[in-house]
Amino acid sequence: MPQAPAWLAELDALYDANIRVEGLEDRRFQPEQWWNVAAPLANAADGFAVEEIGRSVEGRPLRHVRWGQGPTPVLLWSQMHGDESTASMALADLFRFLGEHPDHPLVQRIGAGTTLHFLPIVNPDGAARFQRRNAQGIDINRDARALASPEARALHELRERLQPAFGFNLHDQNVGTRVGDSGRGTAIALLAPAYNEAREVNASRARAIEVAVAIRAVLEPYIAGYMAKWDDTFNARAFGDLTQQAGVSTILIESGGIEGDPQKQQLRKLNFLALVGALDAIATGSHAGLPHAPYEELPENGDTWPDLLVTGGTLAVPGQPRAHVDVIVDFEQPLLWREGRIREVGDLAGRNARRTIDATGLYIVPFHPPGPTAGRGTPAFGTGTAAHFHLSRDPEGRDVVWTLAGDIDPAQPAP
Ligand SMILES: [Zn+2]
Structure with a gap:
């Protein structure tokens, strides 16, 4: 297991004091509320560019947010299941960190090494109802092949246009799911999705596994024993799998539950720290050569209690x-x-x-x-x-x- 990064304690303290964004304390926020909070953070003076790339079934805007000048393009998308909002909260925090702390060494490294592309709240109509599916009843994460929904098409077209090197597919999973055969609830599950039925590991998927190991190193001090690995059976309709197949090193992060964290605010912070750790590893190349074992040896998600x-x-x-x-x-x-x-x-x-x-x-x-x-x-x-x-x-x-x-x-x- 790689050691936790040296910056972790300092960033943890900074998060509580100056990064966590106000206005997202209830995880059942409306998508418009999220943008009311996030849009002022993603301003041009702080290096952000925002463009509308499509509209949901009910006409809500789908916006692509870009930040950074580095050579490695990274695409992060959240809440394609409307009732899975944890990572969206963390993305707002990430905007604030990147925009308001330009001299922070991590912000400097991430900005020099990567160009970040965000598609927050892929499914705003589902988010407005706090339901999994879009307004047509389509599960967007089973629509990566058919592209029947405008939300899936927007994500697909953005990925085709940007050709990112890395992708982050950000979800929430069932709170009852246990870690392996233990009685412990999964706080966060990770997956470097398979790109074929044989679940082979090529160079692109290997990079995703390395980044998952970097994430585990960040989270281990907080939730050791409460992390799991998602089932890596190939699914030809799912975005993570097809994005991996397209040669994008893709990492799935699933926020489960922590007892006593009813609004997932602790998980929100862990998402933020995990993403910063992953992006720093990508920006600096420090993921290269990390052993795969800390990822491979994570217990799989077990029973759902x-x-x-x-x-x-x-x-x-x-x-x-x-x-x-x-x-x-x-x-x-x-x-x-x-x-x-x-x-x-x-x-x-x-x-x-x-x-x-x-x-x-x-x-x-x-x-x-x-x-x-x-x-x-x-x-x-x-x-x-x-x-x-x-x-x-x-x-x-x-x-x-x-x-x-x-x-x-x-x-x-x-x-
Ligand atoms: Zn999901």
Whole structure:
């Protein structure tokens, strides 16, 4: 494992004081909000050039941002899945670092060695709804071959025009995904995508692996044991794979989750530090010759654990026979434990989850969510229903010890 770069502690401190951009504290920001924050940073006086290269299905602008005068072109794109916003936040921070710290040695090196090209928020219509797909229902990362969507065409045409040497494909992955067969959640997963079915390593992919090793060296002091490798099965419809195939050394960065980091602000910082480390390695050529082992030996992403498992309770629904059950609940906003929905009911012994509540000796008593209840009858409880139930010492729900009302109350996360 290469040592962490000597500049890491200084940049970490500078980030907290003078790099993190305000206005992106909620990861469900609107794309227009992102540009309101980022556009003043990407100004010509600080060496940026911005051009509109297309429009989304709903007419939102797709903008290419350029910075730097170095010989090595690098293309970075974020949020082609609209609900994967972590790297977009980090790109705004990167704009600020590059623009407002021109004398910083890292900025000088990156500016002299690379020309950076950004396509932030490839899928602004999806971002506006915080959904994966674009406004036509197309998964843009399965549209790299067909190019049916205007967003995919814009990214493809930009890549064809720029012929970058390196590409960064920036995503978020499921918060429940574990590192290998461990119980640890993946904070960040890396991939140097394959360019063919045989998953061979040519010179271009080898450079991507070297850069992934440089990224691991930056992140290791923060999230050792919480990094994984994405599955490198070749996918002929995905941008990372086809970009690698085109001879662009491509690195996929997937931000997963860190418990207690509900808005992914810590992951945002780690994205920033990882990108600076990668770009410095590219600018100086210091990635060349790095051993592949620290990348190859990363455990792959393993199982995806559900969010909440309630074990050993007795289901008490009026008019139904009592039943001894376990319950799995998944949350629409898993890091915030919001918008829970029942996923499974029954004997789930031996299952794992991000959080487990032992309800032995307690009754699971469903209740109606807030709103008019007249004529609604027995509260729904079953796979797919919103998770509204008490854990109670009595079957009528009078002696309640814990309540899940769709969202988990942060003041009482468990009984
Ligand atoms: Zn994605």
